[in-house]
Each structure stands twice: as C-alpha cells, then as structure tokens.
Amino acid sequence: MNTADRQPPNHNTLTCYTDYKCRLPECVERYNAWSRDRERAIADGTWQPLLDAEPIRQHLLKLHAAGITIHRVATVTGLTYKSVRSFTQHDYGNAAPRRRRCTQEVAEKLLAVTLDQHTPGYVDPIGSLRRFQALVAIGWPTIHTARRAGLHPSNRTTIFQAPKMRAATAQRIADTYDEMRHQKPARHGVSATSIKRAKQQATERRWPPPKYWDENGAIDDPAFEPLYGVTKRELIAQDANWIMRTTGLDRHATAQRLGIHKSYLDHAFREHPEYDMGVAA
Template identity: 45%
Template structure:
C-alpha cells in the first residue's frame, strides 16, 4: 500500500518533514541539522528538548488581556497560528481535537516570551492624510473597492478609513506609498468600467472631496489636520468661513465682521445662515 505524502501547511518548523514527509531541500537540511544537534546534546547530557508551556500560556493570556490576538502574536513571533493557539485553546478538526500544549520547544517559548505589549500593539496615527489620498483617488474615478487590492487591504477596511480619525500607522504608510503610483494611472486603463468610474466621481463630487490636482500643489499640507481645504467652495461659503472665524476666534460681532470684510451686515447674515443650514 502506497504512502500518501500530504502537502505541509507551513515549512518553518520540523513538522513539515516529520509529519508530512516534506522533500524540500532546505526543510530536509533543517531537519538533519536538528537531529545532529540532538545527538551531540544527548551525548553531552545537555539535551533539553521541551520546556514547560505554562509560562508561555500565561504570557499569551496577558497579551490577550491587552487586546492582542493570536493572529498578531503569530505574526510577531513568526510562528504558525495553530502553534500559538495551541497554548490557550483546544483546536483541530471535529474528529482530531488537540489538547492545549503542556510542553514546547525552548525556541518557540523564547519567541513568544519576547513579545511585549509595546511591540505587539500597532502604532496609530492621525488619519487625515490617508483619508485625503483615498478621496482624491475616488475623485479621479477609482472606486474604493478597486483600491483595496492595490493597498493589500480588505475593501471594508479601505471604506472604514474614510471615517476614522486615527488608523494603524502601517495602513497610513501603505496608502502614502501607493498613492503616487495610482494617481499617475488612469482607472479606465486598469480594468475599471466606465460606469464604476462615473459613480466614483459622482460620489466624490457630492461630498466635495478634493481631487489629485488640488493636492498636487499642496502635498506639504495633505497630512496636516489643521489645514482646511477650500476645494469646491463658493464665494459665499468662503466668505462665511472668514466671517465665522472673525466671530468665534477674534471675538468680533457680526456687524464688526461685516465691516472688516467690507460687506453689508445683511449679506453676512445671509451667508452665515446658508452656511449653517448646509452644515446641518
């Protein structure tokens, strides 16, 4: 009866050779090196293949309490997800349940114990620049769902970035890196239908999102949350902004603001009223 060699789920541990019969040269070399080290360590009386898993389990539980998931731990430790999950949960298929780990290799323990909450918690930054870059691309005809593959993010994540005030630094870095390339590309030459392009541009126009041409001259302030774009504003709306600043910040009355702006008081009342209604 022939032996079936299954594909290993990963190739960064000895199990790919021991349990799956992996034939990759690098995996075989790693397995042989392990066996040689084991032989010499046993001969010298220093062989300690497994360590108590309880300290590792408690460390993982502390990371969980800080909001750090097993997926994030496995990324930082460069270990398979099942290895990390095995310390705190029963896992496996319905017919092949695996109990929580009681022992582990010193290498695995060292990798997990080296993770701290400071390292594991993603750094967050202001989302202003990311939001403006995505908006500019949408104004150019890129639907957000089509931007997602270019960013390496899920479509729902890209859509959520539009409304978030703070985001993961790695997502901000990805968008900032990809933006110049996409801004130089035409969506209709990259698989986007004319209908989708039109819908994206209409969405951007209805929300007055500044386009890439506007930001091309203002890249030094695209990440500045204190910079207020004046894109798509009418003269009345610009005047209302100035009048509101004079009233709220400078402490002037409407009459004094009208005099400073060289406008009639009645006109200032009209633009402020229209501006407030539009904002509401």
C-alpha cells in the same frame, strides 16, 4: 466638525495670506512679520544656504530599512510626507527630480530622527483617508484602491475610523496612491458607470482630487480643513461666524473687519444659514 466649533483652517499660517488672499489685519501682519524677518536675515548674512541632500537621503534609507517609514519620519518631524519623500524618490507624475539640496532647518529635523529614539509606530489615518478620497475624485472606486494597497475590501472604510493607523499601512496606501493617481481607471478594468459614480460621489462630498493636495501640501495635516468646492460666499460666512464668536462683534462691525459691505454678508448668511449666529444688527 460642528458648525459651532468650526475654525477657519487658514487663519493660523502664512497660507491664509498667500493662498486664500485673506486680508484680515492680523493675518496681513503675520505675513509682513515673516517677510521682515527674512529680509533682515538676508541683510545680516544669517540666511541659511542650501545643503547637500545626499547625507539625508542615506539617513532616510537606513531608517526605512529598519522599519521607520517616510510617513513615520514626516509625523515625528512635522514635515509633509511629500517633502520627506522627495529626498528618496522623484515625482513621476510631475517629472520633478529627487531633491538634491535643502535648508539647514530641514536637515536638522530629519537627521534628528534616530533608530534608538523612534520606532515604526502609528500615524494619524487622515492622510490615507484623503488619498482614498482623492482617487475617488478621479474615478477610482475605493475597492480598487484597497486591493492595490493590499487591504481587504471589506476593511476599506473601517480602517480609517480608528484614531491611529500603522505607519507601514499608511506607507503602502501612499505608495499605491502615487501609482494610481497617474493611471486611467478605464485602462485598468473599471467600467464607465463605476468611474462616473465615483466622480459623482466625490463631487457631492467635496472630496478634492490629487491636484488640490499637490498645491497645498497638507494631505497629511490633520489640522488642515480643505476648502475645495467652497464658494467665496461660504468662505465669507465661515470667517464672519468665526469673528463674531471669538470677538463678540455684531454683523455690521464684522462686515467692516472683513472689508465687505454688510449686504454682501447678509447674502452670504442667507445662502449658508448654518453659519448665521442670528445677530443681524
């Protein structure tokens, strides 16, 4: 993504406030509005209780048997892969049990996926690419991941360049990722040199490890841009660039809106000139 077109990934959801501690006025108001709606629903008795997840589990198993993978269900419902997967499998690495209950809203979305309306189809490859990169970050060279996922080693990079990927392929990669992320590369024939080289590559390219994706749950979200390895000053420079482009404010007014001193913003732009719009006033 070009700097001129870059949009901060955290200014359109609640994670802006909760995860990134953003305090832009519009972001604070978004979070406060959500909190008010929740409290009002609880007071009115309209807050939906949790439902038994077993019927949903059986529904997902039938879909999977017919060729509609967890990845495909996540894509058509807008839910995360991890949340949908939790209905049929528990997380071996974190010892989290299989989901037993869920909200009415989630249940309705999943049960709405039927065999006559949806086919196995294709999904965005971004989640699969991020899984490959996350394994590199913990020492797994991509050639090992490709072989374990049943992909030809020579195809391990070109497969992600297409706009879509077969859902079945994405599912194999996800299953492989769930296995390999909890294994030590050194115990599976990967040399110390290869492990070091893989980790270095991930560091240089800011590829987040599995733990990062566990925390935000956005590994399959193409609209989410990871901020792993990004410093506070770079975040300030990104946000200031976005504010100045979208509002026309000068640097002084932008610093006030961000709640920082202009000298701090000047410093952020000096460290990250790619975001500096050249308006110093």
